[in-house]
Amino acid sequence: MRRDKVSFVPLVPGQIGMYVCGPTTYAPAHVGHAFSAISFDTVRRSLKFLGWDVKYVRNVTDIDDKIIKRAHETNQDPLAMSARFAAEYNRDMARFNVLPPTIEPKVTEHIAEIIQIVERLIANGKAYVVEGDVYYEVSTFPPYGRLSGKHLEDLRAGERIAIDERKRSPPDFALWKSAKPGEPSWDSPWGKGRPGWHIECSAMTVKHLGPTFDLHAGGQDLIFPHHENEIAQSQGADGEGTFARYWMHNGFLNFAGEKMSKSLGNVFNADQIADAVGGEALRFFCVQHRYSSPVEFDVETVEGGVRFRSLEEADRRLSKFYKTLQRIDLLVGQGGDAGEGAVVPGADTLIPRSREALADDFNSPVVIALLGETMKLANQLLDEGKGIDKQVRRRSLARIGRELRLVGEAVGILLAAPQTYLTERRERLVRTNKIEVAAVQGKLAERTAARAAKDFARADAIRVELTAMGVELLDTPAGTDWQVID
Ligand SMILES: [Zn+2]
Structure with missing residues (x-):
């Protein structure tokens, strides 16, 4: 795999097929999800600006281990819960001007396609069945590791902890998981179960974009093993297609040099950010960086909450x-x-x-x-x-x-x-700076009266009083408006 810059020529002139690994919907979207969505939405919008037609496919992982775990912990139905978070995700992303994808495939709507591709992998000698589970046998796919620069030998030796005894080799990964009691499941040739995480993207790309397509994107953390596994699955099943012709990975979001993680407590929900500074400010901050660069994000703890100074x-x-x-x-x-x-x-x-x-x-x-x-x-x-x-x-x-x-x-x-943006921004600043709008309006009325009575000294004094309250007056042809000083 080349990591240098290449000139881009789409498969079909004028048209680009683009696939982005989307969210696993088990919790509200956090700022990292927003960054990834904004980065690739910028790529999509840019391609359109450059004159290409983009078919943009972004999936939703609406069933997986994390969803089942969270649903059980919170006493909810896993599928209803993941559908709710998927709808919330789209609502949140719209606040950052992220366009809805052309197609948004969900795992639970692609079970038949997933089963077909797993069957083909078994028939091709790339996968094996153990008691209702199906695993991909990584050693049958020699190019494994090319995208991430990892070597199969190291992977075999590296995973000594918690080796699943039923796997032939540690790097083998699950394509199909047999159902445990109480879990959502679907019928398959191997019994009731559900797909492993990686296989959905292989099934969805071929269905919506074909065995070979132009651009595949996702977070840097997905290069290994997720994207490596997608390549092994798609090429292992198809034999012919090249799968993705170009890969794009967005940079990590760092907080004071630390990666964002739940254990560090620096995970902020996307809607919390949009409420605090406005969705477009996060978008602006994001596009100030190239999609592939790491981004430093600063958060300051203040009394009663946090401030996002760079936003x-x-x-x-x-x-x-x-x-x-x-x-x-x-x-x-x-x-x-x-x-x-x-x-x-x-x-x-x-x-x-x-x-x-x-x-x-x-x-x-x-x-x-x-x-x-x-x-x-x-x-x-x-x-x-x-x-x-x-x-x-x-x-x-x-x-x-x-x-x-x-x-x-x-x-x-x-x-x-x-006007809409500026009004919403003023409302946010009024909240953040704790300005009393009624008091401001009272002063404004008083000033208008003073000016009408030609008491300009009083009018000027009111302007000074308003400044002290954190408010600046704007005399426009349409009348007097005000803004928050920041
Ligand atoms: Zn994927």
């Missing part, structure tokens, strides 16, 4: 972007027609430069930098515009506004109406 900073930057868009919209109208004709230098270069960056292994951090540069140019035009022809200035801003939205969409940001 707050992302939210601050994003709010500046939205304010600029709002100013452009006020001048030229949302989606204002740029029309043909001259624009100022830099007003029509965001799209080609972003295309170049995204075509270079999805370099989204460069796109964020380009968005920042273009916002700066927009603000200069909005602030001054002196010496520039009125029509050229207007046309340039309309062009910039359109390009900002198109490029934003390519990385999944700037999709909201600026």
Whole structure:
């Protein structure tokens, strides 16, 4: 397997088949799930931006050991519980502007396909049956370990602890598990049971994308053994297909250098983050990093909870972007027609430069930098515009506004109406900074009255009082608005 950069040529011109290993739905989605979903949603959106049609398949593991364990511990029906978490997962991901997949296959809806592929593996001499369980015999697949760079000999020697006596060799893995009493189960040629974890992805990829498809993605932690096992299963069953032509793995999310883990207590739910800083801020923070890079995530414990400082900073930057868009919209109208004709230098270069960056292994951090540069140019035009022809200035801003939205969409940001985003952000900051809205509104009314009575000294004094309360006034053509100082 090559780990260097290669030029990408899809199997079918103009179309890309992409498979992403999705969640095992036994608990609410955490921030790591959100990062993975955002990373590959950015890849998908970028591919679309670059002119490709993407068939995006992301599975749901809705039955497995963890689901059964959690359901039993909490006295729930495993399948009802996993269906509920699967629906919650999609609701949560939508808060980060993650698009729904084209197809979202579930294990429980693919049992027949899974049984067929296990039967083919047995027929091909790649798998064996032991008392109702079926195992993949890894030694029958010589390329095993190529993706992860592991050697079969080391794997055989390494797993001395808790060896299942019924396996022929330690690296062999379960394709089918016989049912224990009280577990959900399906009929099979080997008795009642359920699929092992890895086999579902082999069954689902071939069904929805064919034996060979373009892109397979997932978290770095899935390279071994999950993706290694998928290759062994798919190639072992099919013999012909290459399976995935390109692999993509997203980087780990680290907390102060530590990997996120339940035992370290640094697992945060996705919806908790979206409530605290807004879903789009997490998205923004995520696309500031390339999908394959590790990401450092900081959390500060404060009285009564936690603060996500780097996400707050992302939210601050994003709010500046939205304010600029709002100013452009006020001048030229949302989606204002740029029309043909001259624009100022830099007003029509965001799209080609972003295309170049995204075509270079999805370099989204460069796109964020380009968005920042273009916002700066927009603000200069909005602030001054002196010496520039009125029509050229207007046309340039309309062009910039359109390009900002198109490029934003390519990385999944700037999709909201600026007013909606800014209002929601103010509500969040009001909560975080414990600002009393009624008191602010009282002061605003008092100031309006003072101004009407031409008592400007009092009006100015009220502005100072509001500043002390953490509130800044914005006098706009539409009247006086306010924002939280942050
Ligand atoms: Zn998978």
